[in-house]
Each structure stands twice: as C-alpha cells, then as structure tokens.
Amino acid sequence: MGNFIEQLSSKQLIEVERQLFLYTQGVQEIIPTEDLKNKIAKSVLLNRPLKIKLGLDPSAPDVHLGHTVVLNKLRQFQENGHIIQLIIGDFTGKIGDPTGKSIARKQLTDEEVKRNARTYFEQFGKVLDMEKIELHYNSKWLSLLNFEDVINMAGKITVARLLERDDFEERLAFGKPISLHEFFYPLMQGYDSVVLESDIELGGTDQHFNILMGRHFQEKFGKEKQVAMLMPLLEGLDGVEKMSKSKKNYIGIDESPQEMYGKAMSIPDELMNKYFELATDLTTEEIKKIKEELDTGIFHPRDAKMLLGKTIVRMYHGAEAAKQAEEHFISVFQQGSIPDEIPxxxxxxxxxxxxxxxxxxxxxxxxxxxxxxxxxxxxxxxxxxxxxxxxxxxxxxxxxxxxxxxxxxxxxxx
Amino acid sequence: MGNFIEQLSSKQLIEVERQLFLYTQGVQEIIPTEDLKNKIAKSVLLNRPLKIKLGLDPSAPDVHLGHTVVLNKLRQFQENGHIIQLIIGDFTGKIGDPTGKSIARKQLTDEEVKRNARTYFEQFGKVLDMEKIELHYNSKWLSLLNFEDVINMAGKITVARLLERDDFEERLAFGKPISLHEFFYPLMQGYDSVVLESDIELGGTDQHFNILMGRHFQEKFGKEKQVAMLMPLLEGLDGVEKMSKSKKNYIGIDESPQEMYGKAMSIPDELMNKYFELATDLTTEEIKKIKEELDTGIFHPRDAKMLLGKTIVRMYHGAEAAKQAEEHFISVFQQGSIPDEIPxxxxxxxxxxxxxxxxxxxxxxxxxxxxxxxxxxxxxxxxxxxxxxxxxxxxxxxxxxxxxxxxxxxxxxx
Missing domain, CATH: 3.10.290.10 (RNA-binding S4 domain)
Structure with a gap:
C-alpha cells in the first residue's frame, strides 16, 4: 500500500483526521495506527469504503453489553459509510471439537447455525443498520479447501509463532494437552481476512493473537494487511470479571427495560465512566462533560448512574421505554426510600x-x-x-x- | 485383536516361532514383539497373509545398499507368503515445500512421480518379486481429504507429542523455525497405515517416530495397530556416516559389477559382519559360520571381504557377473600385487x-x-x-x- 496521506488535499486531510479521532476513541490498541490512518486516507482519496470485519462464534448468540463495545465501534464506521463484514464462523461450529473433550465446542447442525445467525442478526439490528451489512458464513470458502490447500496454509506459519499465543504457551509449559486441530482456529480466522480482503478487524483484547493472524496471512497471500483494532473488555456487574453469560454478570440487550435499568444501577461507581465510553452512544464531548461534573461534584453518582441506565435502555428499547423504566425505578426504589444496601x-x-x-x-x-x-x-x-x-x-x-x-x-x- | 497364540496347535506354534525367529534377525527394534508374534499367529491360524508396509520418498529413486537392508527384510516376508505394500508418497511430493526453503522438497510433476516410481520398481525387482507387490500412491486417498477431514485428523494428536520428535524438539529449543505444515508429514504417513490397514511397517531407525504415528492413528481410527519394525542404519563406505547418496559413500544397486565389487572391497573390516547380516541374502547360519571363522583366524579378512563383494554382485547381477568381477579384481589388484595402501x-x-x-x-x-x-x-x-x-x-x-x-x-x- 502506497502512502495516501501525502496525496490528500488539506480538506481531505481534515476529514481523515476527523475519522481517525472518532475511531480511536475508547480503543485499547491499534496495530498499527499509521496503517489505520493511511487506510482512511485511501478511502477518502478514492471515495471507496473500508471493509471492517467482525468474526462471530455461532455457538453463543446471546448478545450482551460486553459485545456492544465492538458493535458500537462498528456503528461509527458504518455511519461514515464503511462496509461492515460480519463473519459467522459456522465452519468451526459444524466441525465441533474432534477430541470430544470440549462441551462448548459441540457440533452444530446447519439448522442450529442458521438459527443462531438469525438471533445475532435480530439483536445486532439494535445497534447496526443490518440492511447495509455484509453477512458471510466462512464455511462457504473453508469447506472448499482440500488437504493440499491446508498444507499450503500451514506452510505460511511456524509452530513457534502459534505457541506464542498465551494459552498455548501456558498449556505446553504445564503439560496440558493441546490438540493439533486447535492450531487451526486462528488460521481459519486469519484466512477469512484473506478471502474477504478486510481492511480492519475488530475484536476484544483477547482476540489480539487471532486478529494479528489475519494480518500475517494477508501478507503471506499477497494481500494488503488489515489493521487490528482491539477494544477493551468490559467488566460485568461484579466489577471484576469480564462480562460474560457464564459468569451471570451481564446485561443482555434483549432484557426488559426494567431489568436493564435495574442492572445498570448495580454497576460499581468506579466503572461508570468505562460504561459511558464503551457501552453507550453518547458523544465524546457528552461523556467528557459527565466525567467533569462527577469529578467536581456537580453531578451526584446516583444521578449519573440513572443517566447511564436510561441511556442504555433508550438504545435498545427507545426513549419512551427508557422514561418508563426510570419512573418505575424512582417509584419503587427512591420514593419508597429503599436503601442502597438491601439484605x-x-x-x-x-x-x-x-x-x-x-x-x-x-x-x-x-x-x-x-x-x-x-x-x-x-x-x-x-x-x-x-x-x-x-x-x-x-x-x-x-x-x-x-x-x-x-x-x-x-x-x-x- | 484377541490372543491368537493360545489358539494354535503345536504344529502351528512351531511355524509361528520359525517365522518370528526369521523376521527378528538383524532388526534393531520391534514395537512391540508380542504384537508381532500374535499377528503371525493370526496369519497362520486363519491362513491369511499379513500386510507389510514400506513408504517411499518419490523424490530420491536411486536405490543403494542402505535401502536394501529394509528390502531384504521385506523379501523374507514375501517368501513366506505375506503381502508387501509399497507406498509412493506422491501426495507429499506433489505438494513440495510450501515455504520454498527446502530444495530437496521441490514440487514434482505427475510425470516425474511416475518416472521415479518406475525407477524404484525396476531396482526393487532385483530383491523382491514385483509381480506380487501391492503398489499404492498415497495421493489416491490424501488428495480426497477436505479441511474438515484434516481437522478431524489433527484432533487425534497433540502438539506435545509431535514436538517429541527429535528434530522438532531440537529446532524449537534452538529457535530454528518449524513450519506448521511439517507436522503433517508424519500424520500423512500414519494415515496411510489407517487406509491400508497395514499389519507391520518397516523402516530404518530414523523412522521410529513416523512409524509409531501409524500405530497411533490406527488406534484412533479404530483399526488394529501395526507393529513397527525398525532396521539398523547401514554405515557407508567411510564406516562412519549413514549410507546416503549425498554423502557419496554408497554402493548403488544399479552400479556395474566391477564398481560394486571394488567398493565392497573398500568397506572397513569392522563393518563386514554388519554388511553380511544386513546387505546380503546369506542365511543366519552361513553368516554365523563366517563370523566364527573370522574370529578364529581360519578365514582371512581379505577373503571374507571378497566373499562379501562376490555375494553382493551375485545378488544384483547374477553368479556369472560375480565370478567375473572377482576374477577382474584378482587380475588387477592381487596378481599385480597392488598394495593395500596406494598413495x-x-x-x-x-x-x-x-x-x-x-x-x-x-x-x-x-x-x-x-x-x-x-x-x-x-x-x-x-x-x-x-x-x-x-x-x-x-x-x-x-x-x-x-x-x-x-x-x-x-x-x-x-
């Protein structure tokens, strides 16, 4: 990829800087930022949208606020005219776990995959404009690969590099078995980026290794390398663990307005800013103002948290439902003077x-x-x-x- | 596999013991001997031949005495009515080395593979009855595998197990790259045994890991496990390094009677017994007698070596050529009193x-x-x-x- 920044008019450069500023808000890591800027420059210069990839596990379609950290970032790209590529990892899902040891990786039928994909689709529709989405099932290309193709793919990566992934390294060191097929999950994810020629891949910081695999494979297959954009992981309601279904510390985006609001009110105060930044659609300026008013004491934490709850409900159920959820909360908990700590x-x-x-x-x-x-x-x-x-x-x-x-x-x- | 030894008549048991004694001569390692005995017992009891597998690298068809160590053992099995399965590893050959780093593993065309196979065939005909041979090209089944099949195969082996192979272990330890596709060469060899339901696989001791992979995979795929029979590696004319083409220390079985005889005469004295045992068709008794006569001084080392040379030439060029080669040697070197050490x-x-x-x-x-x-x-x-x-x-x-x-x-x- 050439240097497109040099070719920009000053007006175009302002547009590139605007987008760059927007996209980098709340991101934990961008690898590398130069490439991101240059890709935006290319897009502005050639008036051609970027392809922004997100891979989805077809076995766990319940979407909660933890997922929306990435979805909210995708929406920013979408609102600026870029193309969102959602990849349902159905090839992996259909294979399941050949060792039969992992219950989580049980084999899914075509029907289950389709149903889970529909569930994703319905839920994502609350954040993204699904009519503009590119939806892909990676079995479309992965199921066509034969042994020779796989050998060629495997020839483009070393064992040492794969063993750098934290969990592999640790398991090998502690004598816990790594089945060889597990090496192929990051490879498949990387190969998806080759096929789709993705410009940017989004994911949580726990996807660091897998997303860089896409960058690596694109280079090996002679494609332009994607940028890795890693979003922070959102802690759940307990304030400690990553939000996840299994930890029961999540706010599902399909939950009722009252549940959602009530759960939002239980978020620890010290996580409020993070939730505002990662889990709402408020602008950078609005969030900055809330933070300042909290710091100076103009805004009471309880009121800020009510704003957070109302905002989250509004995002997934609309303004009217948000207002009702707030009123319900006030009538039940505040007018009745329910104390903060209930046994x-x-x-x-x-x-x-x-x-x-x-x-x-x-x-x-x-x-x-x-x-x-x-x-x-x-x-x-x-x-x-x-x-x-x-x-x-x-x-x-x-x-x-x-x-x-x-x-x-x-x-x-x- | 049940216990077939228990079901044998005493006459059958004698036959089993006879074959077992014959096959175990000169072998470095059998894994495990119990299974070998039981397989022979099954064969005798059910009057059903065993399937004896040998895998061949399609890129190096020049056969030398080092190879015949294994071929001579195969001949023993063949002479007792068992089936020899020769596998041309053409699938590997056609893939070549995807990293492009290994010159030895350059990609072969279909035509080259076929030509090399023919060359093997012609040369092997000097040791084996090629009309009774089963010849297989492993591309026949390996090229049909798709990504899902490969994942399933990879699910049956751990990374730690593969890293136990000496060369992998060493390279990883010393930071030398192992390309992931290299893991698949032993897997393919193992899978061949699954497809062919081989009872025994022969190879040099350097094939220890790969042949056990066949045993492992057969078990994982629900087949009867093959026995690994590992033959000693024959040192070349230098008396130190394994006989190989690249070391130029070999006697090719296509060489002329005079070359063959002359090279045989240059073998170090201390290797003579090993050559008699591994590279000739003399019986155990004949070899034992030569050894005793050498030890007691009845037989002069020079005469023993001439017998070795004559035997080797006779095996590949017939008795008449052997006689002529000996006469030529005598006339040139002995009657002319050529000294042992020539500047x-x-x-x-x-x-x-x-x-x-x-x-x-x-x-x-x-x-x-x-x-x-x-x-x-x-x-x-x-x-x-x-x-x-x-x-x-x-x-x-x-x-x-x-x-x-x-x-x-x-x-x-x-």
Missing amino acids: IVEWHGESQASVIDLLIQLNLQNSKSEARRMIENNGVRINGEKVRDIQLRVPVTNDLIVQVGKRKFVKIKM | IVEWHGESQASVIDLLIQLNLQNSKSEARRMIENNGVRINGEKVRDIQLRVPVTNDLIVQVGKRKFVKIKM
Missing part, C-alpha cells in the same frame, strides 16, 4: 408461596396473625407494590424485594 | 590426458623420453591393464589407478 436472603422454599408464608419464612414477621395485621394495615410491599389481598400467592423470583413497614427490606436470591 | 594424488589437469603427460604430471616419470621407454617396455598399467599404445589418450576419472613398474602406484582423486 439478601436465599430462598429455599417453593417457587410460589402465600404472602403470609413468605413474610414468616423470610423472618420479616414472627407469626401469621402479626403478618395478617401488617398486610391489612398496608405495611407490606412486594417489588414496591402494596399488597392488598391477604390471600395473595406470590411467584418467588430472583431479586424479588419484600418490604415490611418503612425500613425492613429483603431481597431474594434463588 | 592418492589430486588431479588438477584436464579431464583427458595423453598417457605420457599423465605419467609426468603424476610425478611417476621425470621426462617424456623416460615415460615413452617405460610404456614400450610394457611397464605401465592403468586400472591394471597394460598400456600398449604410446599415443593413448586417457579419460581421467576418480579412483583411476596408474602403475609404473612393479611398485609405483598412484590413485587419482578428482
């Missing part, structure tokens, strides 16, 4: 219980007569709503909040 | 020279007139033959022996 009680009873049994089993009342009296006096609320029927049967669910009088609260954990 | 002189002149110039340049004569006189007096021999023509032009070749009078000898080195 959590594990529930080992039936999945349905009469309200009286519930109060006794949770040790909120000592006797049935006492409980009955409290309900009759309008002193019992479940999820903020007054209980008016003494016979009420309550479906017991996770995070159900039971309140007696003004100060006694319990949150149920199943 | 070697490096030749820097033209590739042809007049006999007179030759004598002077080799410092065997001081003047042209002196040289002329010596020739006229029948005092000059070249390779043992009297020079009768004073004008003779001599093609100067390596190992050419020039003799003046009874005691002056010179051997030319180019």
Whole structure:
C-alpha cells in the first residue's frame, strides 16, 4: 500500500483526521495506527469504503453489553459509510471439537447455525443498520479447501509463532494437552481476512493473537494487511470479571427495560465512566462533560448512574421505554426510600408461596396473625407494590424485594 | 485383536516361532514383539497373509545398499507368503515445500512421480518379486481429504507429542523455525497405515517416530495397530556416516559389477559382519559360520571381504557377473600385487590426458623420453591393464589407478 496521506488535499486531510479521532476513541490498541490512518486516507482519496470485519462464534448468540463495545465501534464506521463484514464462523461450529473433550465446542447442525445467525442478526439490528451489512458464513470458502490447500496454509506459519499465543504457551509449559486441530482456529480466522480482503478487524483484547493472524496471512497471500483494532473488555456487574453469560454478570440487550435499568444501577461507581465510553452512544464531548461534573461534584453518582441506565435502555428499547423504566425505578426504589444496601436472603422454599408464608419464612414477621395485621394495615410491599389481598400467592423470583413497614427490606436470591 | 497364540496347535506354534525367529534377525527394534508374534499367529491360524508396509520418498529413486537392508527384510516376508505394500508418497511430493526453503522438497510433476516410481520398481525387482507387490500412491486417498477431514485428523494428536520428535524438539529449543505444515508429514504417513490397514511397517531407525504415528492413528481410527519394525542404519563406505547418496559413500544397486565389487572391497573390516547380516541374502547360519571363522583366524579378512563383494554382485547381477568381477579384481589388484595402501594424488589437469603427460604430471616419470621407454617396455598399467599404445589418450576419472613398474602406484582423486 502506497502512502495516501501525502496525496490528500488539506480538506481531505481534515476529514481523515476527523475519522481517525472518532475511531480511536475508547480503543485499547491499534496495530498499527499509521496503517489505520493511511487506510482512511485511501478511502477518502478514492471515495471507496473500508471493509471492517467482525468474526462471530455461532455457538453463543446471546448478545450482551460486553459485545456492544465492538458493535458500537462498528456503528461509527458504518455511519461514515464503511462496509461492515460480519463473519459467522459456522465452519468451526459444524466441525465441533474432534477430541470430544470440549462441551462448548459441540457440533452444530446447519439448522442450529442458521438459527443462531438469525438471533445475532435480530439483536445486532439494535445497534447496526443490518440492511447495509455484509453477512458471510466462512464455511462457504473453508469447506472448499482440500488437504493440499491446508498444507499450503500451514506452510505460511511456524509452530513457534502459534505457541506464542498465551494459552498455548501456558498449556505446553504445564503439560496440558493441546490438540493439533486447535492450531487451526486462528488460521481459519486469519484466512477469512484473506478471502474477504478486510481492511480492519475488530475484536476484544483477547482476540489480539487471532486478529494479528489475519494480518500475517494477508501478507503471506499477497494481500494488503488489515489493521487490528482491539477494544477493551468490559467488566460485568461484579466489577471484576469480564462480562460474560457464564459468569451471570451481564446485561443482555434483549432484557426488559426494567431489568436493564435495574442492572445498570448495580454497576460499581468506579466503572461508570468505562460504561459511558464503551457501552453507550453518547458523544465524546457528552461523556467528557459527565466525567467533569462527577469529578467536581456537580453531578451526584446516583444521578449519573440513572443517566447511564436510561441511556442504555433508550438504545435498545427507545426513549419512551427508557422514561418508563426510570419512573418505575424512582417509584419503587427512591420514593419508597429503599436503601442502597438491601439484605439478601436465599430462598429455599417453593417457587410460589402465600404472602403470609413468605413474610414468616423470610423472618420479616414472627407469626401469621402479626403478618395478617401488617398486610391489612398496608405495611407490606412486594417489588414496591402494596399488597392488598391477604390471600395473595406470590411467584418467588430472583431479586424479588419484600418490604415490611418503612425500613425492613429483603431481597431474594434463588 | 484377541490372543491368537493360545489358539494354535503345536504344529502351528512351531511355524509361528520359525517365522518370528526369521523376521527378528538383524532388526534393531520391534514395537512391540508380542504384537508381532500374535499377528503371525493370526496369519497362520486363519491362513491369511499379513500386510507389510514400506513408504517411499518419490523424490530420491536411486536405490543403494542402505535401502536394501529394509528390502531384504521385506523379501523374507514375501517368501513366506505375506503381502508387501509399497507406498509412493506422491501426495507429499506433489505438494513440495510450501515455504520454498527446502530444495530437496521441490514440487514434482505427475510425470516425474511416475518416472521415479518406475525407477524404484525396476531396482526393487532385483530383491523382491514385483509381480506380487501391492503398489499404492498415497495421493489416491490424501488428495480426497477436505479441511474438515484434516481437522478431524489433527484432533487425534497433540502438539506435545509431535514436538517429541527429535528434530522438532531440537529446532524449537534452538529457535530454528518449524513450519506448521511439517507436522503433517508424519500424520500423512500414519494415515496411510489407517487406509491400508497395514499389519507391520518397516523402516530404518530414523523412522521410529513416523512409524509409531501409524500405530497411533490406527488406534484412533479404530483399526488394529501395526507393529513397527525398525532396521539398523547401514554405515557407508567411510564406516562412519549413514549410507546416503549425498554423502557419496554408497554402493548403488544399479552400479556395474566391477564398481560394486571394488567398493565392497573398500568397506572397513569392522563393518563386514554388519554388511553380511544386513546387505546380503546369506542365511543366519552361513553368516554365523563366517563370523566364527573370522574370529578364529581360519578365514582371512581379505577373503571374507571378497566373499562379501562376490555375494553382493551375485545378488544384483547374477553368479556369472560375480565370478567375473572377482576374477577382474584378482587380475588387477592381487596378481599385480597392488598394495593395500596406494598413495592418492589430486588431479588438477584436464579431464583427458595423453598417457605420457599423465605419467609426468603424476610425478611417476621425470621426462617424456623416460615415460615413452617405460610404456614400450610394457611397464605401465592403468586400472591394471597394460598400456600398449604410446599415443593413448586417457579419460581421467576418480579412483583411476596408474602403475609404473612393479611398485609405483598412484590413485587419482578428482
């Protein structure tokens, strides 16, 4: 690739700088930034869109805010006229794990792959304009490769280079088996970039090795090398671990407005800025202002977090749903003066219980007569709503909040 | 595989023990001997031949005595009714070296592969009955494998296991690159055994890793496991290095009777027994007798070596040629009393020279007139033959022996 920056008019250069600034916001690592700038320059100069690649695992189609870090970045590219290439890694999915050891890598049928892809598509539609998306299934080209092609591909990479991947290096060092076929997953991902001639590949920082493989293979196959853009990994609600389905610390983008809002309110204060930056569509200026007002104390953390919750709900459910979720939260938690810290009680009873049994089993009342009296006096609320029927049967669910009088609260954990 | 030994009649057991004794002669390692015995027992019991596999590199079809170590062992199996499977590794040959670094692994055309295979065939015919041979080209099955098949194959072996191969281990340790495709050469060889359901695979001890790969893969693919039979590597004429074409220390089985005999006479005494055992068709008893007679001094090493030379020539050119080669050797070297140690002189002149110039340049004569006189007096021999023509032009070749009078000898080195 020649140097396109040198050929730009000053007006074009301003446009290149504008895009470069936008795309580099919130990114953890760009390899290398010069190439990114030059690719943008080429695109501006030739009025030709860049191809921005994102690979997807077809076995785990539940999309949560952790995924949207990358999707939000893709949207920026899309809004500037670039082409988004979504690759469903169905070839890998259809093979499964030949050693049979990994349950996660079980073999998927064509139908499962298609269904999972549809699920992705529906969810991604909340962030991206799916009509402008290029969707690819990598089985289209990978299933056509024969043994000779594979040997030629394998001839373009050394064993030592593959063993540099952290997990491989560690497993080899500790005598944990690496099955040879595992070496091919990064190779396939790299080869996808060769076939699609991607300009940029996005991923989390955990994709560092695999995305650079694409750059390596493009060079070996005589193509222009892609730029690796690595996004930070978003910690989940626990504030520690990477957001993931298995850790149950996620906000799914298909969750209801109330769930979403409530979960957003449980994010640790120190992660708020990161969530604003990586998980919302607010502009750099808006985020900067929030940060300053928080620092100077103009903005109360609680209010900032409510803005975060409202923004996230608005992104996936619209402005009206966001407003309602906020109102619901205020009516239940704030007007009722629910304290920040509610004692959590594990529930080992039936999945349905009469309200009286519930109060006794949770040790909120000592006797049935006492409980009955409290309900009759309008002193019992479940999820903020007054209980008016003494016979009420309550479906017991996770995070159900039971309140007696003004100060006694319990949150149920199943 | 069940235990077939237990099911044998005593007569059958004697036959099994006879074959087992024969096949194990001169073998360096058998992995494992129990399986070999059980396979022979199965063959005797069910009256079904065993399949004995030998893989061949299609790029180096010049067969020398080093190769015949394995071929002689195959002949024993063939003479006992078993099936010899020769595999031309043409798939590998056609791929060549995708990194382009190895000159030895240059890509072969279909035609070259076929021609090399024919060359093997002609030469092997001197040891084996080629009409009873099964000839296979492994491209027949390997070229049909697709990426998914390759992944499945790769799923049956770990990276650590492959890195146990001495050369891989060493290269990784010393930071010398191993291209990933190199891992597939032992895999292919192993997969060949799966397809052909080989019972035994023969090779030199340097094939230890690759042949065990066949055993490993057969098990992983649910087949009966082959036995590895590893033959010692035959040192070349220098007595140190493994016989090989590149080392120029070999006796090719296509060489002329005189060359063959002469080269055999240059084998170091201490290797004679090994050559008798590995490179001739003499029986165990005959070899044992020669060894004893050498040890007790009944047999002179020079005579033993002449028997070795004569035996080798007889194997590849027949009894008559062997007799002539011996007579030639005696007439030239022994009757002429050529000493054991002949001074070697490096030749820097033209590739042809007049006999007179030759004598002077080799410092065997001081003047042209002196040289002329010596020739006229029948005092000059070249390779043992009297020079009768004073004008003779001599093609100067390596190992050419020039003799003046009874005691002056010179051997030319180019």
